[in-house]
Amino acid sequence: MDQQQRLARLFDELADTYDEVGVDFFQPIASGLVEALEPRPGQRVLDIGCGRGAVLLRLAAAVGPNGSATGIDVSPRMVQACIDDAVRANVKVEVRIGDAMAPDLPAGTCDLVASSLVLFFLPDPHTALRAWRELLAEGGRVGVSTFGPYDDRWAQTVDDALRMHVATGTQDARTNGRQGPFGSDEGMEQLLADAGFQGIRTERSVVKPRFESCEHWYEWSMSVGQRQFWRAIPDDQLGEVKAAVFAAVDLCRDDQGRIGFDQTVRYTLGER
Helix, strand or coil: CCHHHHHHHHHHHHCCCCCCCCCCCHHHHHHHHHHHHCCCCCCEEEEECCCCCCCHHHHHHHHCCCCEEEEEECCHHHHHHHHHHHHHHCCCCEEEECCCCCCCCCCCCEEEEEEECCHHHCCCHHHHHHHHHHHEEEEEEEEEEEEEEECHHHHHHHHHHHHCCCCCCCCCHHHHCCCHHHHCHHHHHHHHHHCCCEEEEEEEEEECCEECCHHHHHHHHCCCCCHHHHHCCCHHHHHHHHHHHHHHHHHCECCCCCEECCEEEEEEEEEC
16 A cells, blocks of 8 residues: 555545544644635635645635635545535535645646645655646745644653554654654745745744643544554553553643643745
8 A cells, every 4th residue: 555545544534523623723724824825816726635625615715706726635535525514614616536746737727726734745745846836827826834843842742652652654744744844944945946936935823722631632633643643552552552641641731721732833835
């Protein structure tokens, strides 16, 4: 099974609960990316790795009935969930299964390309960005969100406590997403420059997810990519591991006693 198939299977598992457990995380990240891209009425926009549509539905609302909003995702169940959410929100979008490495759209037909928390999952981010550039009309813009720093305390307690119980090599977006070019603003800007983009700039925001309890955090953890860590733990060890990780989670409280962490999000933008 290749990397794309593994991602499709993982996000198929997540589709029902992804961004649906009462935690402000993906929505504010999506809002920040759309604000940075400044979509205008009538534009043609593409969201690559659209998930359940946190970015796509906002883009569609911004470009209005005279524009077009298309989303692609490798996960069939995410695609269906996005379609269902768009219908409930009465927002017109086109959503289909698609490969982020080689989106099947005509060259030069997009005014904006957005991709939120996707690029670091791809086997060759540089090749992907070059393909995305070809989709843009002259003067079109790209915007990608990636992870910046987050709480050292959370990383050194909760994340370490969870990782020590799973096989080495299990992909964690917040870890892999801070390595290589993803480790700095400059690295991300160079990645876009190497793909041929110009007018490159970076914006940042901070999201602050908070959880009602350790069990609420676990519910959220099972609704995002971290689910693969829990799935890797043998059933006869799960109770013991949960107890150890919950003890670490309980240590990570803010000055109001709430469990959570602060996560910096990087928005890297460029033009064709």
